[in-house]
Amino acid sequence: MIKATHLTKRFGEFTAIHNLDCAIPHGCIYGLVGSNGAGKSTFLRLAAGVYQADEGTLTLSGQPVFENPSVKSLIAFIPDDVYFLTNSNLDRMAAFYSATQPNFDYPRYRELTELFRLDGKKAISTLSKGMRRQAAMILALASRPEYIFMDETFDGLDPVMRGLIKSLLCSDVSERKSTAIITSHSLRELEDTCDQLAMLHKGGIILQNEVENLKTSLYKVQIAFSYEYSEALFAPFNVLHCSKSGSVSNLILRGDEDRTREKLRALSPILMEFLPLTLEEVFTYEMETLGYSFHDVDLQGGPHV
Numbered sequence: 001m002i003k004a005t006h007l008t009k010r011f012g013e014f015t016a017i018h019n020l021d022c023a024i025p026h027g028c029i030y031g032l033v034g035s036n037g038a039g040k041s042t043f044l045r046l047a048a049g050v051y052q053a054d055e056g057t058l059t060l061s062g063q064p065v066f067e068n069p070s071v072k073s074l075i076a077f078i079p080d081d082v083y084f085l086t087n088s089n090l091d092r093m094a095a096f097y098s099a100t101q102p103n104f105d106y107p108r109y110r111e112l113t114e115l116f117r118l119d120g121k122k123a124i125s126t127l128s129k130g131m132r133r134q135a136a137m138i139l140a141l142a143s144r145p146e147y148i149f150m151d152e153t154f155d156g157l158d159p160v161m162r163g164l165i166k167s168l169l170c171s172d173v174s175e176r177k178s179t180a181i182i183t184s185h186s187l188r189e190l191e192d193t194c195d196q197l198a199m200l201h202k203g204g205i206i207l208q209n210e211v212e213n214l215k216t217s218l219y220k221v222q223i224a225f226s227y228e229y230s231e232a233l234f235a236p237f238n239v240l241h242c243s244k245s246g247s248v249s250n251l252i253l254r255g256d257e258d259r260t261r262e263k264l265r266a267l268s269p270i271l272m273e274f275l276p277l278t279l280e281e282v283f284t285y286e287m288e289t290l291g292y293s294f295h296d297v298d299l300q301g302g303p304h305v
């Protein structure tokens, strides 16, 4: 379990992470989505023990991580600007990792190098940005970490590589019960990989939930009646959003779907259709109810509502 309690990090007068709480269970892929400057990298650096919190705590399996080498040795951290030893190649980096990471797995390293078709002898300085990201991922997965933290990992990767990294991450987490935190600007990038999603905004988590709960928490209903009616007809329902055009209303609803269907049917509609929402739509409406606009957080691949 990764647990942050009232976590706060300041840079001088500026508070980058403010009173953040979260609990991430073992075997979970936790997606942290947020706009530029939201605090994603700062949170990951706190989780990886690179930064010390100014207030609050962050623990991995109950242990503080800052200046705690035994806990740090269980972590693989891929920062947004991946770092390698100067004049190094992947094989030399693997030798370095095997000396510092207690679970480094050479057969797995070779398997992954072949899978990614990277030449272990080639100088890292000559690899493309995307290839350097792949190299960092190989080293991270071959380290057999208990915790894997990836900052903007899919940036600069082509769709095939993105798919490969996502599937390797998912199988690693499900087979070994490791725990992953991945960050992105794009909700769409994370939704097919993560078990839980959190929206970070100005250093605080404003919305977090399991992806399955998010997907089923809200639904859209298109409904029409032959008689004159106003939006007051829907007062008994948990309506987050209603728009009416002629006799047809589009409703965004929360609550038990079967019961809602039954109650709406009792109003004798001439048309009634239940439609699923995309995750982006769910975030949009959930954030609206919290007083935020999805557009304020300025995510790439914004909502289509």
Ligand SMILES: Nc1ncnc2c1ncn2[C@@H]1O[C@H](COP(=O)(O)OP(=O)(O)OP(=O)(O)O)[C@@H](O)[C@H]1O
Binding pocket: 011, 014, 015, 016, 034, 035, 036, 037, 038, 039, 040, 041, 042, 043, 080, 185
């Ligand atoms: N070392 C630092 N010194 C001063 N301010 C910092 C430092 N690191 C981060 N910040 C500030 O903290 C805020 C959060 O930065 P952070 O890098 O965590 O955001 P982010 O969500 O990862 O952004 P991006 O998506 O652009 O990478 C920003 O306003 C940034 O300027």
